[in-house]
Amino acid sequence: MISKKELLIKMHISYGQLYRWKREGLIPDEWFIKQSVSTGQETFFDEELIIPRIEQILNYKDKYQFDEMKDLFSKEKPVNYDYKKALTLDVIDPYFLKIYLNGRKDIKINELAVIYILTELDGTIESMNYLKNDFSEVKNNDIIFVVSSEAKSYLLIAPYLEILDQSLKIIKQYKIEDAIYKIASII
């Protein structure tokens, strides 16, 4: 992982450039991973994704408009992690991973984050019951809430829970971005 400040220094770019490229869709929102640090919140990136992307942008910026670059990048295969690599992560239950993948050979990091959280939660909830769901659309800023009602626990995935039925109680919550940071640091 590389912090935002380290990235600016390493690639000799400014905040203005970085945020303009984010606004123009050249750097996906989900690549910005926020983490709590002693001084507040800091943003990190997966170095293997962000460095090549910025190098591409710097190479292309005099040849293509932003829209053209965005089109070029959208045609690239999304970066997924090979399932064999994912199986080596000791924070993820390999059995859960196999069931979730159901024959697929790769997985996105946000899906891995959910499987990691389900591994952590197994026992509190019946994690197996959730493995048939598709977690590929889960966003970095989503939170997994474990809510209980009448001695049973359930899973909710949302960016926030503004209104909750009074009969439900939140007993645990996990931020997807924290899980992504954990996995990206060890994968």
Place this chain on the structure above:
Amino acid sequence: MSEKEINFLGCKVIDGGSFSKVNVMGELISNGDLNVDELNVMGNAEFKENLNAKTIDILGPCKVNKNIKATEINIAGTLDVLGNVESTTFDSLGIVKISGDLNVDKASIHISPSVFNNIYGDHIEIVQAKHVKIHNKQFFKSNIKDYVTINEIEATVISLMNAKVGRVSGEDVTIYDGCEIDTVEYSKRLSIAKNVKINKIIKF
């Protein structure tokens, strides 16, 4: 974008849509995404979904429940956004509350009791006396002893006055009178006036 130009007088509820120009002179509620070249809010408007526009001029109260994407935003009224705002320019003489992130090339924010979560961009300034030009008319506001409250600002060039900020991080940072800042980080240049409170300064 659609060729349609539409004026809303009185009270109207729409499902969103695409228009070339929308003038809100009464009260408008849009329940769906609105895509427009030019939006003028002179009355009262609430957008329950996303708002996408080239130019947005706000003179009255305006609320957006999701996100705004624009090229130019000028505010002399009030704007309350629950999501994120992205624009090339953002010029505010009014009162603004943005719960998500403001991502801009250039923001010029007049001193007011405005509240921002995070502001990211190239040039960010909080200024004392400013005019905003809307429909070829200039709106001036006199000095107000208010504070703009911001959680975090990250930009290439930052100039602040009467601002309460958690963290400021930039290449070229100027802090004028009336500021209270928890942490200032700068990489190239830092200039600080006498009557400011800063807890921590870090050169990176």
